[in-house]
Amino acid sequence: MPPEIIQTLLTTCEAVGTVTLGGVLAVIITHRLNIDRERISGIAHRKRAFLAFLAGWRYEIGRTKLVVGGFEGREEAFGNVISTFAQEADLIKWDLPKKKRAEFDKLCSAITSIEHPTVYSPYNREQAQKSIDAIVAFIEKSGG
Numbered sequence: 001m002p003p004e005i006i007q008t009l010l011t012t013c014e015a016v017g018t019v020t021l022g023g024v025l026a027v028i029i030t031h032r033l034n035i036d037r038e039r040i041s042g043i044a045h046r047k048r049a050f051l052a053f054l055a056g057w058r059y060e061i062g063r064t065k066l067v068v069g070g071f072e073g074r075e076e077a078f079g080n081v082i083s084t085f086a087q088e089a090d091l092i093k094w095d096l097p098k099k100k101r102a103e104f105d106k107l108c109s110a111i112t113s114i115e116h117p118t119v120y121s122p123y124n125r126e127q128a129q130k131s132i133d134a135i136v137a138f139i140e141k142s143g144g
Contacts, residue, residue: 043095050092051136057081058132061125078114078128086112092139100142107135 061078089108093101111131114124 046092046095047139050088051139053084053088054132054136057085058129061128061132082112089135096142100138104135104138104142107131107138110134 060081086108089104093104093108096104111128114128114131
């Protein structure tokens with residue numbers, strides 16, 4: 001083959017290789033950016049859902065009903081939801097920085113350690129609500 005044809009083929013192969021390599025790199029970079037965007041979006045979604053759950057639960061713990069002799073808390077507001085709280089707290093804990101997870105566990109244990117029958121006294125309902133407020137403040141402050 002004449003050298004001009006060989007030179008043209010080499011130039012064409014170089015251009016095709018460069019375009020192919022650039023395309024592959026663009027796909028890889030786009031994929032990595034999408035993964036990061038989805039991870040960040042997932043963290044934000046879990047945070048919003050957890051904070052909304054806590055707001056609703058705090059309200060339910062504070063509700064009372066009229067009974068003979070006064071008012072009392074609604075038992076189902078605490079007992080039926082504590083396992084859901086533990087599940088949701090464990091999901092969001094892994095979104096927090098490693099250094100803040102122990103503090104988050106400590107805040108969560110403040111509410112999970114309240115014994116089920118005693119939560120219905122006004123003092124313990126207030127303590128449960130304060131514990132929820134502390135968790136909410138921690139989540140909002142940590143950016144988790």
